[in-house]
Amino acid sequence: MEKVSLKVKGMSCDHCVKTIEENVGTLNGVDRLLVDLEEEDVVIEYNADTISLDKLKEAIEEQGYEIES
Numbered sequence: 001m002e003k004v005s006l007k008v009k010g011m012s013c014d015h016c017v018k019t020i021e022e023n024v025g026t027l028n029g030v031d032r033l034l035v036d037l038e039e040e041d042v043v044i045e046y047n048a049d050t051i052s053l054d055k056l057k058e059a060i061e062e063q064g065y066e067i068e069s
């Protein structure tokens with residue numbers, strides 16, 4: 001199990017949190033996803049055999065958010 005913490009720009013409210021939880025947190029291979037709105041942090045625990053970090057980043061960007069790191 002891998003764990004990554006991403007800085008994500010553009011999340012402004014609970015709706016954004018829900019969007020990410022529902023569209024990224026439910027992806028096959030994602031075990032756990034936590035959004036910290038204040039810190040602009042998205043912490044994801046995932047199985048790298050099933051889903052790549054690039055895919056996770058893509059999924060966040062597809063929802064209209066920008067990844068800083």
Ligand SMILES: [Cu+2]
Binds near residue numbers: 016
């Ligand atoms: Cu929002």
